[in-house]
Amino acid sequence: MRRELYNILEHEDETFLSKAYNVLMLLTILISLIPLMTKASLPVLTIMDHSTAIIFGIDYFLRLFTADLKLKRGKWSFLIYPFTILAIVDLVSILPNFLMFNSSFKLLKIIRMGRMLRVFRVIRHSRNIEIIRNVIREQKEALLVVAGLALSYTIITALLIYNVEPDSTFGTFFEAVYWVTMSLTTVGYSDIIATTVLGKLITMISSVLGIAIIALPAGIVTAGYMTEITKKD
Amino acid sequence: MRRELYNILEHEDETFLSKAYNVLMLLTILISLIPLMTKASLPVLTIMDHSTAIIFGIDYFLRLFTADLKLKRGKWSFLIYPFTILAIVDLVSILPNFLMFNSSFKLLKIIRMGRMLRVFRVIRHSRNIEIIRNVIREQKEALLVVAGLALSYTIITALLIYNVEPDSTFGTFFEAVYWVTMSLTTVGYSDIIATTVLGKLITMISSVLGIAIIALPAGIVTAGYMTEITKKD
Amino acid sequence: MRRELYNILEHEDETFLSKAYNVLMLLTILISLIPLMTKASLPVLTIMDHSTAIIFGIDYFLRLFTADLKLKRGKWSFLIYPFTILAIVDLVSILPNFLMFNSSFKLLKIIRMGRMLRVFRVIRHSRNIEIIRNVIREQKEALLVVAGLALSYTIITALLIYNVEPDSTFGTFFEAVYWVTMSLTTVGYSDIIATTVLGKLITMISSVLGIAIIALPAGIVTAGYMTEITKKD
Amino acid sequence: MRRELYNILEHEDETFLSKAYNVLMLLTILISLIPLMTKASLPVLTIMDHSTAIIFGIDYFLRLFTADLKLKRGKWSFLIYPFTILAIVDLVSILPNFLMFNSSFKLLKIIRMGRMLRVFRVIRHSRNIEIIRNVIREQKEALLVVAGLALSYTIITALLIYNVEPDSTFGTFFEAVYWVTMSLTTVGYSDIIATTVLGKLITMISSVLGIAIIALPAGIVTAGYMTEITKKD
Numbered sequence: 001m002r003r004e005l006y007n008i009l010e011h012e013d014e015t016f017l018s019k020a021y022n023v024l025m026l027l028t029i030l031i032s033l034i035p036l037m038t039k040a041s042l043p044v045l046t047i048m049d050h051s052t053a054i055i056f057g058i059d060y061f062l063r064l065f066t067a068d069l070k071l072k073r074g075k076w077s078f079l080i081y082p083f084t085i086l087a088i089v090d091l092v093s094i095l096p097n098f099l100m101f102n103s104s105f106k107l108l109k110i111i112r113m114g115r116m117l118r119v120f121r122v123i124r125h126s127r128n129i130e131i132i133r134n135v136i137r138e139q140k141e142a143l144l145v146v147a148g149l150a151l152s153y154t155i156i157t158a159l160l161i162y163n164v165e166p167d168s169t170f171g172t173f174f175e176a177v178y179w180v181t182m183s184l185t186t187v188g189y190s191d192i193i194a195t196t197v198l199g200k201l202i203t204m205i206s207s208v209l210g211i212a213i214i215a216l217p218a219g220i221v222t223a224g225y226m227t228e229i230t231k232k233d
Numbered sequence: 234m235r236r237e238l239y240n241i242l243e244h245e246d247e248t249f250l251s252k253a254y255n256v257l258m259l260l261t262i263l264i265s266l267i268p269l270m271t272k273a274s275l276p277v278l279t280i281m282d283h284s285t286a287i288i289f290g291i292d293y294f295l296r297l298f299t300a301d302l303k304l305k306r307g308k309w310s311f312l313i314y315p316f317t318i319l320a321i322v323d324l325v326s327i328l329p330n331f332l333m334f335n336s337s338f339k340l341l342k343i344i345r346m347g348r349m350l351r352v353f354r355v356i357r358h359s360r361n362i363e364i365i366r367n368v369i370r371e372q373k374e375a376l377l378v379v380a381g382l383a384l385s386y387t388i389i390t391a392l393l394i395y396n397v398e399p400d401s402t403f404g405t406f407f408e409a410v411y412w413v414t415m416s417l418t419t420v421g422y423s424d425i426i427a428t429t430v431l432g433k434l435i436t437m438i439s440s441v442l443g444i445a446i447i448a449l450p451a452g453i454v455t456a457g458y459m460t461e462i463t464k465k466d
Numbered sequence: 467m468r469r470e471l472y473n474i475l476e477h478e479d480e481t482f483l484s485k486a487y488n489v490l491m492l493l494t495i496l497i498s499l500i501p502l503m504t505k506a507s508l509p510v511l512t513i514m515d516h517s518t519a520i521i522f523g524i525d526y527f528l529r530l531f532t533a534d535l536k537l538k539r540g541k542w543s544f545l546i547y548p549f550t551i552l553a554i555v556d557l558v559s560i561l562p563n564f565l566m567f568n569s570s571f572k573l574l575k576i577i578r579m580g581r582m583l584r585v586f587r588v589i590r591h592s593r594n595i596e597i598i599r600n601v602i603r604e605q606k607e608a609l610l611v612v613a614g615l616a617l618s619y620t621i622i623t624a625l626l627i628y629n630v631e632p633d634s635t636f637g638t639f640f641e642a643v644y645w646v647t648m649s650l651t652t653v654g655y656s657d658i659i660a661t662t663v664l665g666k667l668i669t670m671i672s673s674v675l676g677i678a679i680i681a682l683p684a685g686i687v688t689a690g691y692m693t694e695i696t697k698k699d
Numbered sequence: 700m701r702r703e704l705y706n707i708l709e710h711e712d713e714t715f716l717s718k719a720y721n722v723l724m725l726l727t728i729l730i731s732l733i734p735l736m737t738k739a740s741l742p743v744l745t746i747m748d749h750s751t752a753i754i755f756g757i758d759y760f761l762r763l764f765t766a767d768l769k770l771k772r773g774k775w776s777f778l779i780y781p782f783t784i785l786a787i788v789d790l791v792s793i794l795p796n797f798l799m800f801n802s803s804f805k806l807l808k809i810i811r812m813g814r815m816l817r818v819f820r821v822i823r824h825s826r827n828i829e830i831i832r833n834v835i836r837e838q839k840e841a842l843l844v845v846a847g848l849a850l851s852y853t854i855i856t857a858l859l860i861y862n863v864e865p866d867s868t869f870g871t872f873f874e875a876v877y878w879v880t881m882s883l884t885t886v887g888y889s890d891i892i893a894t895t896v897l898g899k900l901i902t903m904i905s906s907v908l909g910i911a912i913i914a915l916p917a918g919i920v921t922a923g924y925m926t927e928i929t930k931k932d
Contacts, residue, residue, distance in 0.1 A: 033392065036395075037395070039400065132375070132379065132382070142831070142924075145831055146831065155732070159732065159735050159736070162735070162736070174430060177437075178433045178437060181437045181440055182421070182436075185440035185444055186885050187416060187419045187420070187421035187436075187443070187654075187886070188419075188653075188881070188888045188889075189421045189423050190423040190656055190888050191423060191426045193888055193890045197873060200874075203877070203881075203886075203888070207880055207884035210886070211912065212916065213444065214444055214448065214913060215917040216831065217444060217445065218448040218452060218684065219920035219924045221448045221449060221451075221452035223452075223928055226456045266625065270628070365611055407663060407666070408666075411670060415669075415673065418652055418673035418674060418676060418677055419652050419885070420649060420652045420653070420654035420673045421886075422654045422659055423654075423656040424659045446677065447680060447681070450678065450681045451684045451917065454681045454682060454684075455684065455685035455921065458608075458686060458688075459688075459689045462689055462693065499854070499858065503858070504871075598845065647907065648887070648902075651907060652885050653886070653887035653902075653906045654887045655887045655892055656887075656889040657892045679910065680910050680914070683911065684913065684914040684918060686914075687915060688917065690918070691922045695922055
């Protein structure tokens with residue numbers, strides 16, 4: 001009986017029951033997110049919130065109950081399982097519901113974010129991501145160099161602009177880093193804008209370098225993707 | 234005679250008459266769009282609107298009249314034809330003109346959009362799009378994974394920012410989704426801007442991920458395009 | 467003597483005199499642009515403006531004087547030469563200076579732009595552009611399809627948003643086209659922003675499609691560039 | 700003893716002492732940047748500022764002291780070393796601290812920027828950047844053509860928009876260049892926006908060309924990166 005339960009939980013698309021369980025869990029995840037999408041406090045939202053938490057709780061205990069069949073380490077499995085990454089994610093996503101009753105209003109908001117980890121469960125049920133992950137893993141070193149260059153440039157330019165522009169433009173150094181990132185990624189939010197000629201010159205250089213920052217990883221990813229495809233053939 | 238008519242309607246570039254009909258239809262489409270480009274109500278625009286609708290109406294009936302020559306299913310063709318995609322597009326694009334007389338002012342605006350489907354007729358007369366379509370079809374799975382990742386990221390970040398930022402920044406959850414999309418695609422409209430340090434941190438992460446979101450599909454499309462070219466040779 | 471003059475004018479990097487002439491012309495072009503970079507009316511700018519125009523005038527007549535050596539059509543060359551593209555560019559770039567005296571203030575502004583054509587002379591003296599031009603020529607058809615798709619999308623979306631948004635958002639249909647272009651290219655100037663939920667939904671779709679619009683030509687150009695390189699080897 | 704010191708300074712990852720010295724220098728660089736990240740004048744920041752400058756000073760003299768072992772030119776090495784690029788960078792990054800005492804407030808700000816050169820020291824200790832540098836070196840010519848085209852376009856469009864738009868839009872020609880760069884790189888800061896129809900038309904063309912400006916270098920870099928990878932295999 002425990003083996004059957006394990007098959008339902010883990011081998012998702014093989015029997016009718018495992019398929020149905022999979023669909024049920026996906027629906028539960030989606031419903032559990034609805035109360036987070038509004039600041040209104042309707043009773044229907046509270047019901048959604050608690051009932052989905054209970055389903056996740058049952059799921060957590062069923063997975064713990066069949067841990068030895070998954071980890072194949074005998075009785076030790078029941079002790080090891082709660083410390084695997086996926087089990088921690090599962091637990092963290094339910095905990096806020098049971099802690100909510102005896103916590104202040106302020107704290108509540110931060111705990112709510114913990115529940116967002118439920119969404120990462122969806123990735124558990126997908127396999128196609130591996131292809132993209134392979135490209136990234138193979139080209140990791142080159143991408144890290146580009147990321148390193150971008151980070152160095154961001155810090156240097158933030159230091160430069162923070163000391164060049166008048167105090168009214170940037171309140172803190174963090175705002176300078178934020179501004180450089182907005183220029184480098186070509187987003188260009190207009191809340192903080194360089195006002196001096198030197199500041200505008202730095203903006204121009206950052207924006208032009210932003211294109212290089214797009215061209216370099218795009219080139220690396222493309223080259224990696226093509227070698228992945230050639231390997232397959 | 235019906236066969237000649239069918240040749241004029243369908244085999245566009247073979248005879249002088251079919252070429253002329255093709256040019257006439259393209260002009261009619263362009264003229265039919267002019268009344269939508271202004272909010273002024275001049276008599277000349279009303280004439281344009283109705284006369285082009287009549288031409289489209291005649292075109293619709295001529296195509297229905299020769300449906301058996303196209304679908305090759307005997308008398309059943311006349312019943313099947315109105316339910317083919319192109320026939321529905323044709324009908325929807327004329328309908329508003331004939332419904333306009335007995336509809337209220339508010340509704341009129343939404344019906345007008347139906348007429349925009351006329352533009353899609355242009356695609357019917359083009360063939361080069363197939364090349365691009367092939368690349369997209371071949372790389373569909375990989376592009377869907379990227380789209381899925383982008384969508385997951387958008388929802389998680391929207392949930393996060395919606396609960397982190399003060400109520401004055403985002404009116405509804407939809408505005409949070411809109412804002413994340415603007416950051417991720419590096420558009421950066423400045424109507425909604427994160428005000429807290431945590432909000433700005435999320436903006437920075439979104440913008441940097443936006444580059445990956447550009448690099449990944451660009452790489453996939455390039456790799457797909459190159460294999461398409463190699464196939465040809 | 468006329469042959470020597472022709473060699474100086476056309477074979478730029480062979481003798482000392484032709485090199486010197488080439489450098490002189492490049493400097494003249496750069497100096498001629500300075501008066502356009504300010505709205506102040508200093509005497510030194512007027513001198514710059516007229517003296518460079520005189521040098522361009524002499525250059526024009528010297529090239530006309532040696533036209534038969536270039537075009538190799540005997541006496542007809544002197545008649546044909548003024549109608550070659552480069553000769554027209556040369557003439558248009560000097561004309562404003564001689565027409566300026568008897569023209570009103572308003573017209574003057576538009577004529578000034580004609581002089582900007584002088585900059586295109588720089589391209590005449592460069593050869594590396596051919597490589598890039600080859601890639602574009604080879605992939606012309608595919609790039610046109612992408613451009614066509616982008617244009618169709620722009621017009622349809624502009625029609626849609628113009629009729630959906632309230633009158634206060636878009637003054638004219640042109641502003642709707644401008645707005646769609648700003649979304650699709652991910653520039654995101656914040657002068658015109660969609661205010662309705664439907665308008666914001668269209669903004670989001672446009673921005674996401676903007677990434678595809680970047681990915682597609684990038685892929686085509688890359689594939690074209692790689693085949694160019696392989697050809698060379 | 701001088702040889703041991705030289706090994707510690709230059710062969711970074713071989714012995715425990717050289718590793719420790721390397722880590723110490725990286726930490727010193729990071730700490731020396733902290734006082735630049737705030738405009739507050741706390742005593743702890745002044746201590747950080749001066750103590751790191753003293754460490755850099757000692758480092759400078761130790762490197763000068765072992766210059767003959769590095770440059771292998773005998774006694775001349777001690778005269779040549781201060782004029783090598785890295786030595787100049789080292790000196791410029793410490794100088795502000797020793798000049799600060801007898802300088803006015805205004806000048807101080809500009810001198811502070813000199814210290815930012817310290818960050819470039821980090822690059823001295825990295826080697827992975829060579830891969831990216833290879834791609835750029837190989838494709839230098841093609842990238843320069845693209846850069847040249849972008850620069851020409853920027854100047855022409857800046858001239859055009861500066862003379863077309865009313866005086867209120869652009870204060871100086873520099874602002875027109877700044878504005879064109881913001882359009883071409885698709886950043887789109889909203890501090891300066893074209894107000895006339897002609898100006899908006901130029902904005903649209905610039906934004907669309909901006910995509911080509913991204914597509915071209917991305918294509919060149921990708922092609923270069925792929926040939927680098929193939930060479931390795």
